[in-house]
Structures are given as structure tokens and as C-alpha cells.
Amino acid sequence: MSQFIVETDTPNGYKLKLQTGLFINNEFVAGSDSIDTINPATGKLIASVQAADKNDVHTAVKAAEAAFNGPWGKMSALDRAALMFKLADLIDRDNEELSQIETLDNGKGITFARLFDVKQIAISLRYFAGYADKVHGKVIDTEGALSYTRHEPIGVCGAIIPWNFPLMMLGWKLGPALATGNTCVVKTSELTPLSAYKVAQLVVEAGFPPGVVNIITGYGAVAGDALARHMDVHKIAFTGSTAVGRLIMKAAAESNLKKVTLELGGKSPNIIFDDCDLDQAVRWAHKGIFFNHGQTCCAGSRIYVQASIHDEFLKKFKEYTSQTKLGNPHDDDTFQGPQVSQTQFDRIMGFIDTGKKEGATCFMGGERWGNEGYFIEPTVFTNVKEDMSIVKDEIFGPVVTVSKFNGVEDVLSMALDTEYGLAAAVFTKDTARALDVSNRLKAGTVWVNCFNELDYNTPFGGFRQSGIGRENGEYALDNYIQVKTVKININRKP
Amino acid sequence: MAQADIQTVRTSKGQEIKVHTHLFINNEFVPGNGPLIETINPATEEVICSVHSADESDVNAAVKAAKTCFQSTWRKVSPSEKGRLINKLADLMERDKDEIAVLDALDNGKAFTVARDVDVTDSIACFRYFAGWADKIHGKTIDTTFDKLCYTRHEPLGVVGAVIPWNYPTMMAVWKFAPALAAGNTIVMKTSEITPLPLYKFAELVKEAGFPAGVVNIITGYGQTTGSYLGCHPDVSKMAFTGSTVTGRKIMESSASSNLKKLQLELGGKSAQIVCADADLASAATWACGGIFNNHGQSCNAGSRILVQEDVFDKFMELFIAETKKLVVGDPFDEDTFQGPQISKLQFDKIMNYIKIGQEEGAVLAHGGKRHGEKGYYIEPTILTHCKNNFRVMQEEIFGPVVAIATFKTIEEAIEMANDSEYGLAGGVYTSSLDTAITVSNEMQAGTVWVNCFDIFDQSTPFGGYKQSGFGKELGKYALQEYTQVKVVKIQRAGL
Numbered sequence: 008m009s010q011f012i013v014e015t016d017t018p019n020g021y022k023l024k025l026q027t028g029l030f031i032n033n034e035f036v037a038g039s040d041s042i043d044t045i046n047p048a049t050g051k052l053i054a055s056v057q058a059a060d061k062n063d064v065h066t067a068v069k070a071a072e073a074a075f076n077g078p079w080g081k082m083s084a085l086d087r088a089a090l091m092f093k094l095a096d097l098i099d100r101d102n103e104e105l106s107q108i109e110t111l112d113n114g115k116g117i118t119f120a121r122l123f124d125v126k127q128i129a130i131s132l133r134y135f136a137g138y139a140d141k142v143h144g145k146v147i148d149t150e151g152a153l154s155y156t157r158h159e160p161i162g163v164c165g166a167i168i169p170w171n172f173p174l175m176m177l178g179w180k181l182g183p184a185l186a187t188g189n190t191c192v193v194k195t196s197e198l199t200p201l202s203a204y205k206v207a208q209l210v211v212e213a214g215f216p217p218g219v220v221n222i223i224t225g226y227g228a229v230a231g232d233a234l235a236r237h238m239d240v241h242k243i244a245f246t247g248s249t250a251v252g253r254l255i256m257k258a259a260a261e262s263n264l265k266k267v268t269l270e271l272g273g274k275s276p277n278i279i280f281d282d283c284d285l286d287q288a289v290r291w292a293h294k295g296i297f298f299n300h301g302q303t304c305c306a307g308s309r310i311y312v313q314a315s316i317h318d319e320f321l322k323k324f325k326e327y328t329s330q331t332k333l334g335n336p337h338d339d340d341t342f343q344g345p346q347v348s349q350t351q352f353d354r355i356m357g358f359i360d361t362g363k364k365e366g367a368t369c370f371m372g373g374e375r376w377g378n379e380g381y382f383i384e385p386t387v388f389t390n391v392k393e394d395m396s397i398v399k400d401e402i403f404g405p406v407v408t409v410s411k412f413n414g415v416e417d418v419l420s421m422a423l424d425t426e427y428g429l430a431a432a433v434f435t436k437d438t439a440r441a442l443d444v445s446n447r448l449k450a451g452t453v454w455v456n457c458f459n460e461l462d463y464n465t466p467f468g469g470f471r472q473s474g475i476g477r478e479n480g481e482y483a484l485d486n487y488i489q490v491k492t493v494k495i496n497i498n499r500k501p
Numbered sequence: 502m503a504q505a506d507i508q509t510v511r512t513s514k515g516q517e518i519k520v521h522t523h524l525f526i527n528n529e530f531v532p533g534n535g536p537l538i539e540t541i542n543p544a545t546e547e548v549i550c551s552v553h554s555a556d557e558s559d560v561n562a563a564v565k566a567a568k569t570c571f572q573s574t575w576r577k578v579s580p581s582e583k584g585r586l587i588n589k590l591a592d593l594m595e596r597d598k599d600e601i602a603v604l605d606a607l608d609n610g611k612a613f614t615v616a617r618d619v620d621v622t623d624s625i626a627c628f629r630y631f632a633g634w635a636d637k638i639h640g641k642t643i644d645t646t647f648d649k650l651c652y653t654r655h656e657p658l659g660v661v662g663a664v665i666p667w668n669y670p671t672m673m674a675v676w677k678f679a680p681a682l683a684a685g686n687t688i689v690m691k692t693s694e695i696t697p698l699p700l701y702k703f704a705e706l707v708k709e710a711g712f713p714a715g716v717v718n719i720i721t722g723y724g725q726t727t728g729s730y731l732g733c734h735p736d737v738s739k740m741a742f743t744g745s746t747v748t749g750r751k752i753m754e755s756s757a758s759s760n761l762k763k764l765q766l767e768l769g770g771k772s773a774q775i776v777c778a779d780a781d782l783a784s785a786a787t788w789a790c791g792g793i794f795n796n797h798g799q800s801c802n803a804g805s806r807i808l809v810q811e812d813v814f815d816k817f818m819e820l821f822i823a824e825t826k827k828l829v830v831g832d833p834f835d836e837d838t839f840q841g842p843q844i845s846k847l848q849f850d851k852i853m854n855y856i857k858i859g860q861e862e863g864a865v866l867a868h869g870g871k872r873h874g875e876k877g878y879y880i881e882p883t884i885l886t887h888c889k890n891n892f893r894v895m896q897e898e899i900f901g902p903v904v905a906i907a908t909f910k911t912i913e914e915a916i917e918m919a920n921d922s923e924y925g926l927a928g929g930v931y932t933s934s935l936d937t938a939i940t941v942s943n944e945m946q947a948g949t950v951w952v953n954c955f956d957i958f959d960q961s962t963p964f965g966g967y968k969q970s971g972f973g974k975e976l977g978k979y980a981l982q983e984y985t986q987v988k989v990v991k992i993q994r995a996g997l
Contacts, residue, residue: 147977149959156963156979157943241968253757260753263923264746264766266972271761426760445990446654457993462645465989466653471738472761477987480643482653485982490974492962493942496954501791 011035013054018046019337021107027056027200029063029224030207032070033217038063042197042224047114047345048336048380056200059225064192064233067221071163071190072239074218079190080160082216084140091136091185093213095129098206102126105205109174110336112201114344114381115299117337128178128206130463135182135483142187142484151499158488160188161266165234165243167227167255170196170347171302177203180244181220183483192221192240194231198348200224227251236262244486246270246304249401249427249472268476268486270304271469272401273429276422277307277458278412278444281316283434287456289323292407295432295458297331297385300343301405302351304473305430307458309398310409311418317411321389324409325371328385333376345381346404352381355404362388362397367408393421401427415440419447428470432458451477503532508550510698512607513542514834518600521701522552524559524721527566528707528714533559535722538694543610543842544833544877552697554722560689560730563718567660567687568736570715575687576657578713584635587682589710591628594621597706604699605671606833610841610878611796613834616671623958624675627976630960631679638684638981643989650992655985657685658738658763662731664724664752666744667693667844668799674700676975677741678717684984689718689737691728695844697721724748733759741983743767743801746898746924746969765973765983767801768966769898770926773919774804774955775941777912778812780931784953786820792929792955794828794882797840798902799848801970802927804955806888806895807906808915814908818886822868825882830873842878843901849878852901859885859894859905869902890918898924912937920946925967929955948974 011028028035038057046053059067074080079087098105106120115124144156166180177193184191195203203222210220223230231251235243235258242265245255249271259265277295279288295307312320336344346352352375359373372386386406391398398408412418422431432454433444445453451468454460461467466477476486506523523530535554542549555563594601602617611620640653663677674690681688692700700719707717720727728748732740732755739762742752746768756762774789776782792804809817833841843849849872856870869881883903888895894905909915919928929951930941942950948966951957958964963979965971973983 147959147961149962152954152957152959154959154962249761252761256757256761257754260750260757264749264753264768264969264971269761441992445988451986451988453988453990455990455992457649457991460649460991460993462643462651462991465643465645465651465991466987467989468987470986470988475761475763481641482987489948489967490963490965490979491942491945491947491967492949492964492977493952494949494954494957494959494962495938495942495952496957499954499957501787501954 011057015053017107017111017337018048018335023104023107023111025054025108025201026204026208027054029057029059030204030222031067032221033211033215038223038225044112044198044200045348046111047347050349050380053111053201056224058197059194059223059230061229061233063223064230064237067192067223068163068237068239070218071192071221074216075162075190078216079219080188087185087188088136088139090213090215091132091139094209095132095136097209097213098125098129101205101209105174105202108202108205112199113170113173114336114347116341116344118339124172124175127175127463131178131182134463135186138484139186142488149494151497153495153497155493157491157493159491161242161487161489162189163240164189164191164487165237165240166191166193167231167234167243167245167247168193168195169247170199171299173199173202174206176246177206179478184487185219187484187487189487190219192223192234194234195222195224197224197226232258235259238263240265242266242487244268248272252474269474270478271472271474273304273306273427273469273473274309274399274401274425275305275307275430275450277310278418278422278431278433279310279312279316279320280433280435280440281313282436283456284436285316285320285323288434289320289327291434291458292324293327296407297328297343297405298459300346302347302403303459305452305459307432308402308407310407311412311421312409314411314413321370321409324387328371328387331385333382343385343405346383347381349381351403352383355383355402355406358397358400358402358404359386359406362395365395365397367391367395367397370409393424399425415444419444423449426472429473430454503553504537504551506530510549510607512603512834513544513832516603518603520550520604520698521704522550524553524555524563525701525704525719526559526563527718533720535559535727538721540608540695540697541845542607543844546877549607549698552721554694555720555727557730559720560727560734563689563720564660564734564736566715567689567718570713571659571687574713575716576685580636580638580685583682583685584632586710586712587628587632587635587679590706591625591632593706593710594625594628594703597702601671601699601702604702608696608698609667609670610833610844612838612841614836620669620672624672627675627679627960631683634978634981635683638985648994652990654988654990656988658984658986659686660737661686661688661739661741661984662734662737663688663690663741664728664731664744665690665692667696668796670696670699671703673743674703680980681984682716684981686984687716689720689731691731692719692721694721694723729755732756735760737762739763739765739984741765745769749971766971767973767975768969768971770801770803770924770966770970771806771896771898771922772802772804772927772929772947773806773808774929775915775919775931776807776809776813776817777930777932777934777937778810779933779937781933782813782817783820785931786817786824788931788953788955789821790824790828793904794825794840794902795956797843799844799900800956802949802956804929805899805904807904808909808918809906811908811910818867822884825868825884828882830879830881840882840902843880844878846878848900849880852880852899852903855894855899855901856883856903859888859892862892862894864888864892864894864905890921896922912940916941916944923969926970927951
């Protein structure tokens with residue numbers, strides 16, 4: 008086990024012992040390859056981690072299958088819940104260490120890691136642990152027969168999670184999957200594999216039987232594809248880009264028609280009417296785009312401001328954004344750290360370049376920040392046209408477009424002109440308008456007078472090409488069960 | 502190239518009926534731009550008539566009609582008004598029940614009495630069931646932090662595409678229409694090009710009931726063309742498909758490569774009926790017989806494998822064969838016909854080939870096995886015994902009146918055999934022991950488990966497969982989930 012431990016210090020001197028082996032059947036084992044994971048604040052290597060190929064995926068699936076057919080399948084709901092609560096407690100106990108690893112690997116500000124990311128995975132586990140013994144079927148009145156439904160676990164569930172909220176995404180999948188009695192094989196992003204392996208150590212400490220939770224990393228095209236195609240995995244949950252979402256669905260179609268849920272991209276509109284509380288709108292709009300460095304599927308990356316307050320909004324937004332502290336993510340007061348990788352950095356800078364070429368005005372930002380690491384200044388474009396690529400395409404960085412609108416009809420036609428449908432927001436004090444606009448927006452989450460407010464118990468997911476299925480809340484349970492109808496004959500004749 | 506919409510067709514008893522042969526788009530019957538397709542009477546092997554089919558431009562027109570109607574009209578109609586319209590449709594189907602049943606029997610070959618008393622009767626019940634749900638589709642309010650109001654809305658998806666099979670032409674359509682409309686969607690349905698006639702009669706009733714133009718659109722055409730255009734269409738938010746597993750994959754792939762539309766797949770099956778030594782054998786034999794031979798074995802949930810506990814094999818076979826001998830194979834329009842012809846030459850050849858394969862693999866032909874009569878795609882109810890679970894006739898879906906029978910020693914063995922299949926649509930167990938009933942129904946990997954019965958359906962209990970039999974549920978409240986999408990609205994009261 009200790010052969011895969013790598014010792015390192017964070018830039019602020021916190022000492023870490025990083026686990027880098029694949030986590031299968033409660034053991035850390037070698038993969039078939041290794042992948043370097045980089046510190047995005049410096050561009051330098053943190054460690055090499057073991058990477059899974061098709062055979063390693065198969066081993067993990069078999070371990071999960073054995074656990075499902077063995078101890079996990081026979082365990083009472085209460086006992087499953089107890090293990091999940093224990094894991095949540097251990098995550099809270101080791102919050103500092105997990106936060107340091109998360110910040111080192113992903114680059115997010117450590118205060119966010121401590122107070123949000125690491126807290127959220129524990130919250131998901133506790134919330135769903137509470138559901139474990141409350142997964143009910145129904146008894147349905149039929150004449151001459153007793154009919155009832157059972158909401159059964161599916162078996163081995165595969166999950167492919169992204170790099171933007173490594174621990175939180177892990178919690179969103181493990182919570183409902185384990186609570187409903189499934190076992191899991193989770194492939195983390197090869198960009199941010201480290202924090203999940205710390206959680207894996209806690210899975211062992213909590214006392215989960217081997218094979219219930221398996222965590223591996225690897226390239227999407229290798230390990231992710233193998234998981235999506237595996238004939239003994241009957242469900243795959245994917246969070247990531249829309250382009251890869253298509254590949255997952257295709258792989259499911261070509262293999263065993265496994266159930267698929269997808270949590271994909273977005274280009275969420277933030278609509279600000281002239282009767283809003285403008286100072287509040289500015290702060291929420293800032294959070295809407297610059298939280299997590301714009302690396303959020305539901306980021307409010309298009310802002311539409313009603314004409315009469317447009318200029319004032321921009322002035323206040325610039326003032327507020329100028330206070331954003333960029334810097335070493337390990338500093339307590341850093342709001343914005345680096346983007347996660349060189350590739351993302353180049354992609355975002357490419358969009359900024361395109362925006363300038365397409366004729367938009369770079370109102371603020373638009374340049375790299377600092378000399379080291381993948382930092383990008385918070386960037387605002389104005390004078391945009393709806394058909395510009397910076398308005399249409401998902402940038403996934405700290406770049407926002409601000410447009411003017413006149414009234415409800417014209418802003419709705421702009422807001423709805425997208426293939427995505429993950430989230431949207433409207434700022435107004437007028438109740439009727441808030442309700443009318445939220446009814447008409449085609450998005451899985453509509454925020455009124457706020458943005459990026461995610462709760463563990465309200466469903467989250469996309470309309471249109473932003474995805475299929477809902478995570479969080481009671482709705483998430485549906486993704487991890489299959490319904491069986493049983494009809495017992497009393498006096499019906501053939 | 503256009504033939505007139507109304508054509509006159511004739512049943513084997515000489516009854517004449519006028520049928521529509523044009524596409525039904527925006528409440529009008531319009532000629533299609535696709536090729537004319539002949540629909541065959543499987544009882545006589547003769548052409549009934551030709552129908553128009555939809556090409557890509559027709560599919561686009563239908564989707565456009567459905568989309569425009571949804572945006573400008575249908576989504577503004579109150580839920581209770583939607584329920585009233587669906588109930589009206591049920592009333593009109595009741596009034597024209599015989600005519601629709603005649604078309605089902607003529608085009609599909611099923612017995613007219615079955616079409617009338619099962620297919621069309623259940624379809625009417627399905628509409629009434631879902632009409633009641635229309636104004637009871639609830640979201641929730643969810644308490645999060647003190648300063649927010651959060652609630653969910655269960656909204657319609659918009660335009661729903663449906664591709665349905667030929668085995669229950671009217672009923673498979675209604676299983677899609679009813680929840681889709683109750684949940685507030687508009688719909689473009691592609692019927693099977695093998696059985697297009699009954700649904701065009703139904704289309705008349707849609708207009709008569711008073712549905713706004715564009716709510717219901719019905720077209721037909723080949724799967725690889727018309728079906729594919731619908732599956733790839735960017736303005737269709739969801740595809741509901743019933744048919745073969747092979748085509749189900751294509752539907753899923755086309756969703757992946759187009760707009761990631763939501764999917765519901767109702768695919769094949771190889772459902773096992775487990776007969777235990779402690780069963781009421783006479784009752785089991787009767788249920789098991791219907792379980793495989795209903796609808797000429799052309800049911801996705803057909804109980805096409807029977808697993809019999811060793812000790813009672815001889816006794817069960819005696820009873821089962823006796824029940825099978827009572828089945829009358831004949832013209833769909835004869836009063837006492839139980840089983841009509843198989844749907845087509847293609848299916849006929851496929852089934853006859855499986856009967857051959859089964860015997861080559863080592864099964865014993867215990868009954869039937871031959872063509873029935875000289876005209877029409879009739880096959881005798883056929884029983885193959887002494888099968889092993891790995892035989893092709895025990896693993897592959899035959900979709901005909903052919904049952905493969907194997908024996909088992911213990912219940913655990915039976916469960917393992919039943920679950921040893923790529924499919925998971927349904928299953929059944931016959932036993933007088935409560936323990937066995939619960940053990941088997943718990944352990945069977947199938948979407949429906951029947952205990953001491955088979956092939957009984959209610960509008961209120963969900964139906965849909967495990968494993969490669971598909972995903973998503975039809976019927977019951979569960980079906981509404983397939984036709985709605987969840988939006989959460991979060992309203993903040995105070996500032997950051």
C-alpha cells in the first residue's frame with residue numbers, strides 16, 4: 008500500500024502523503040500506465056499517479072459485482088447508512104488535509120475547498136444515508152391481483168467525474184448510488200485524481216466491505232470508454248462536456264444499453280431587469296461567472312442587462328470585479344486561483360482572442376495574470392452580437408459577455424437561443440415578472456435574485472443538450488434504482 | 502404520384518371499409534413525399550392497399566407543426582381541458598371500437614375478437630387512466646435555507662417522437678399518446694409501415710375530439726429512413742421507441758449524434774415462466790399457454806421459456822399440451838379463432854428457422870412445428886422440450902408461437918437459469934408457497950414478475966425492462982416521469 012505514497016509539501020508548507028495507486032477492492036494497486044498530475048498554480052509536477060486501462064476497469068467492475076452479490080447486497084439499509092455516516096464523519100475530521108490536496112491539484116482557493124467542496128461531499132453522504140431505508144415502492148390497487156412495485160438497486164454503477172469540483176462531484180454520485188444499495192466504480196479526471204484517493208483511504212477506515220467503492224483514474228478515451236462499454240455495468244453517470252456526453256451515450260448504445268445520466272455543459276443567461284436591487288445583482292452576477300474561476304457547468308456566462316441600467320451595471324460590475332483577489336490558491340483570502348491546466352488556459356485565451364477578433368470590446372481583463380501557472384484575469388466583453396462564438400460557445404473560464412436588452416420578449420428570445428439549458432437567472436422585484444420569466448426559461452435551474460445557489464436537496468440537471476437526469480434531492484434516487492412490478496394473482500382467470 | 506387519401510379495403514368476410522392512406526399532419530390528411538408502401542394481409546398474403554410514407558421533408562413538416570402548436574397553443578391549454586380532450590378521444594374510440602378492431606385484425610392478423618376485447622378496450626382504458634392524471638402533475642416545494650423559496654415544476658418536454666411496432670398497432674400507439682398528452686407534450690408518431698391502417702382511423706377521431714391542429718401527428722415509413730429522420734431531429738426532445746433491441750441501439754446512437762434527446766426504449770425479451778412442483782399445475786398450464794401463445798407469440802413479454810421442476814415435468818407437459826391443443830388457429834375474422842397468422846413472410850421464415858435450429862441443437866419437438874394451412878403466414882403452436890439454457894432457442898427472441906422448455910431441480914437453479922439472459926423484461930412463477938413466490942419475485946432480474954398468472958396488465962402498474970430489454974416505464978404514474986422534465990426555481994429573499 009505504501010509503495011504508492013508520494014510525500015510532498017504545498018507551497019505554504021503543509022505536508023502531504025499522497026496516495027497514487029488505483030483503489031480496487033479496498034486496496035491500492037498498480038495500473039497499467041502512469042499519468043503526471045500538475046499543480047496549476049505553478050505548472051510543475053505534483054506526482055505521477057497510476058492510470059487504469061481496460062483490464063484494470065474490468066478488475067474494478069468484477070470487484071464491485073462481487074461486493075454487490077455478496078456482503079453489500081445482503082446488508083440492511085441501516086447498516087449501509089451507518090457506513091455512509093461514518094465516512095462523512097471521517098471526511099469532516101480530515102477536512103484540512105482534503106482541502107489542501109484539492110487546492111493543490113485543482114487550483115481553487117483553499118477557503119472554498121474548506122467551506123464548500125469538502126463540506127459538500129460529507130453533506131451529500133449524510134443526506135443520502137438518511138434515504139437508505141426510505142426507498143419505497145408502491146402498492147397499486149388492481150382488481151383480483153395484488154400488485155406492488157419494488158425500487159431495486161441496479162448493481163454495479165459506473166461514474167465518470169470531472170476536474171472542476173473533484174470531491175463534490177464524487178459525493179453527488181456516491182451518495183445516491185450507495186444509499187440505494189448499488190456498488191460503484193468511479194473514474195476520476197486524470198487532471199485531479201488526488202483528493203478522491205484520500206477519500207478512498209477513509210472508505211477503508213470507515214469499514215466499507217471491499218469492492219463497494221472503487222476509485223480509479225485514467226484517460227477518458229481509455230478508462231472512461233472501457234467503463235461506458237462494460238457489459239456488467241448497467242448504469243453510467245457522466246459529468247463533463249457535451250461532446251464527451253455523446254460518446255458515452257454512443258458507447259452505452261453499442262454495448263449493453265446501460266442506463267445513462269448526463270450532466271453536461273451550459274451557457275446560462277443571467278437576466279437583470281431595471282427594477283432589481285442593482286448592488287445585489289452585481290454581487291450575484293460576479294459570483295455567477297467568477298466562482299470557481301468560471302469552471303462551472305451552470306456559470307452565468309451571458310449577462311443581459313436592461314438598457315436603462317446597463318451602463319451603471321457595467322460601472323459597478325467593473326468596480327466590484329476589480330477587487331477580486333487572484334493569487335496563490337493556498338492563501339486564505341484568494342478568491343480566484345489558476346485555471347486547471349495548460350489546455351484549458353490555451354482554450355480560454357483562444358476564446359478571448361476570438362472575441363476581440365470578432366469585434367467585441369474587451370471591457371476589462373483579457374490577459375494572462377502573473378508569470379507562473381494558468382491564471383487569467385477576470386474578463387468582461389461588451390458590444391457583443393448574439394451570434395459571436397463568445398456568446399454561443401461554452402468557454403469554461405472567467406470570461407463573461409454583457410449585452411443590453413429592452414424588454415421581456417427581446418431578452419427571452421436571446422436567452423433561449425441556445426442548445427444548452429442548464430441554468431438561468433432573473434433579477435427583478437416584480438413577482439409576476441419573476442414567475443412569468445422563470446416559467447418561460449428553458450433551464451433545469453432558474454435562480455431568482457441569486458445565482459449559483461446549489462443545495463444538496465434540490466434537483467440539478469439540464470434541459471436540452473445540457474443533459475439527461477437530475478442529481479441531488481429525492482429526484483436523484485430514481486437514477487440509481489430500477490422498478491419491478493410484481494403481480495400476485497388472487498382470483499383472475501386467464 | 503399521389504393516390505387519393507381514401508381507399509376501400511375488404512376483409513376476408515367481404516366487409517368493406519374505407520381507410521385513410523395519407524399522412525396526418527396538423528389535423529389534415531396530406532400525401533407524403535416518400536414512396537408508396539404496400540400493406541399486406543397476413544392471412545391471405547395479398548396486398549390490402551398502399552399507403553403514403555413520409556420522407557425527410559414530411560418529417561420536418563410534422564415536427565414543425567408539433568413544435569409550433571406546442572409553443573403557441575397546447576402549452577397554454579389548461580391541464581383539466583387537456584384531460585377532457587383525452588377523455589373525449591376515449592369516448593370516440595368506444596363509439597368506433599369495432600371499426601378500429603377490424604383494421605387491427607385486417608392489418609396485423611390478430612383475431613378480431615381479441616383486437617376488440619383486448620387491444621382496443623385496453624387502449625380506451627389507457628386514455629381514461631391518463632386523462633385523470635393531466636391536472637395532477639405536481640412539483641414540490643423543498644425547504645433549503647431560511648432565506649430562499651425553492652420549488653420544482655414538472656414541465657412537458659415539448660415535441661415527443663414515437664416509433665411504434667406492428668404487434669399491437671393501436672395499443673402501442675395509445676401507450677405513448679396517453680401519458681405524452683396528459684403531461685402536456687405534442688407528438689409525432691411513426692407507425693410501423695407494416696400496420697399503418699388502424700392509426701389513420703384513430704387520427705380522424707383526434708380531429709373530431711377537438712384537439713388543436715399539431716398536437717397529434719401520425720406518419721408512417723421505413724425505420725431506416727422515416728424513423729431515422731425523427732430520431733435525429735433537433736427539435737424533437739424525446740424519443741419513445743418500442744421494437745427490437747437492434748433498432749433500440751440505433752435510436753440511442755442517433756440521439757447521441759443529434760441533440761441528446763431523452764429516450765425510452767421498450768425492447769425484446771425472453772421471459773421465463775417457472776413452474777414449481779407445488780404449483781396448481783392445471784392452472785399453471787392454462788396461464789403458461791396464454792403466456793407464450795397470446796398474440797401468436799408476438800409479444801415482447803412473451804413467456805417463451807418455461808422452466809419446469811423435474812418432478813412434475815411429465816404431469817405438467819400432459820396438461821400443457823392438452824391446453825395447447827385447444828387453441829384454434831384460423832382466419833382472424835372467424836368467431837372462434839384464437840391465433841391468426843404471423844405478421845409477415847419475413848417473420849414466418851425466421852420462426853420456422855428457429856424451430857429447425859432448436860431441433861438441431863437437441864430439443865425434442867413435442868407439439869406442432871409445421872406451417873398451418875397453405876395460404877397465410879400461419880404456424881402451429883409449437884413446443885420444444887429437453888432444452889438447455891444455452892440453446893439459441895432459449896436465449897434468442899423468436900417472436901412467434903414457439904416455446905422452449907427446460908427442467909430444473911431446485912428453485913435456486915431456476916432463478917439462475919431465468920436470470921441467465923441478456924434480457925429482463927418479465928417473468929413468472931407458479932407456486933403455492935408464499936416463501937417461493939417472494940424469493941423468486943425478489944430475485945428475478947425482470948421489470949414485471951407475475952405470480953400464479955402471466956401476461957396480465959393494468960393501466961396503473963408500470964411496465965418496462967431490466968438489462969437489454971430497455972429502460973423507462975410505460976403505464977402507471979411512473980410513465981409521467983418519462984414525459985416531463987424537472988425545473989427547480991430558487992427565489993432569494995435577502996442579499997449575499
